[in-house]
Amino acid sequence: NAGVTQTPKFRILKIGQSMTLQCAQDMNHNYMYWYRQDPGMGLKLIYYSVGAGITDKGEVPNGYNVSRSTTEDFPLRLELAAPSQTSVYFCASSSQGASGNTIYFGEGSWLTVV
Amino acid sequence: GNSVTQMEGPVTLSEEAFLTINCTYTATGYPSLFWYVQYPGEGLQLLLKATKADDKGSNKGFEATYRKETTSFHLEKGSVQVSDSAVYFCALSDVNFNKFYFGSGTKLNVKP
Numbered sequence: 056n057a058g059v060t061q062t063p064k065f066r067i068l069k070i071g072q073s074m075t076l077q078c079a080q081d082m083n084h085n086y087m088y089w090y091r092q093d094p095g096m097g098l099k100l101i102y103y104s105v106g107a108g109i110t111d112k113g114e115v116p117n118g119y120n121v122s123r124s125t126t127e128d129f130p131l132r133l134e135l136a137a138p139s140q141t142s143v144y145f146c147a148s149s150s151q152g153a154s155g156n157t158i159y160f161g162e163g164s165w166l167t168v169v
Numbered sequence: 170g171n172s173v174t175q176m177e178g179p180v181t182l183s184e185e186a187f188l189t190i191n192c193t194y195t196a197t198g199y200p201s202l203f204w205y206v207q208y209p210g211e212g213l214q215l216l217l218k219a220t221k222a223d224d225k226g227s228n229k230g231f232e233a234t235y236r237k238e239t240t241s242f243h244l245e246k247g248s249v250q251v252s253d254s255a256v257y258f259c260a261l262s263d264v265n266f267n268k269f270y271f272g273s274g275t276k277l278n279v280k281p
Contacts, residue, residue, distance in 0.1 A: 059212075088269070090271075096273060096274075097258065097271050097272055097273035097274050098213075098258070098271040100268065100269075103268065113268075145212055145213070147269075149269075156201075156262075157203070157215050157218065158203075158215075158260075158262075158269050159215075160205075160212035160213045160214070161212055162211060162212045163211070163212050
């Protein structure tokens with residue numbers, strides 16, 4: 056059971072570099088999400104998507120971009136990495152949105168910007 | 170707006186003690202409510218959920234009841250084990266905007 060798969064699991068970036076966090080789900084879910092979790096803190100929504108070709112900003116979108124060209128994939132792009140983007144990033148998916156359904160999480164991507 | 174507030178941790182208990190982690194919410198409409206658990210170095214996993222008022226979600230000895238009148242969804246377990254040590258997140262889903270809102274998490278430490 057693959058579920059939600061994120062890569063890479065760990066990455067160290069230098070300030071100003073760019074990178075893409077990959078996320079794929081094999082559950083045919085329409086809804087996908089990117090969250091970040093700072094040390095000792097809860098989850099903050101970065102971007103979400105309700106279907107292929109549709110994306111929208113969450114609480115903390117600045118410094119990030121996303122695309123959703125297929126139902127399965129929802130990559131998160133970091134442009135010009137900054138130390139404030141050091142965090143754990145979680146991709147998640149759910150079916151039929153939030154109405155009574157479960158959100159499934161990937162295992163996380165640990166990103167350090169130095 | 171929608172928000173979830175849960176008690177701050179860490180909560181430290183001895184094995185076999187009774188656990189309560191408080192969670193209250195603010196929401197428009199009729200949200201579904203969830204408890205997720207995060208073990209060290211892992212992603213969040215669904216622990217239990219309730220989709221309407223007075224529903225009780227339960228799993229692995231944990232339970233929580235959806236109380237609309239007090240806007241609460243407190244997590245309880247009668248006898249905790251060392252293996253229950255983790256961070257617990259309360260969450261709600263917004264049926265109108267297809268978003269999930271999470272509390273800040275409560276770390277539980279269970280000592281042998």
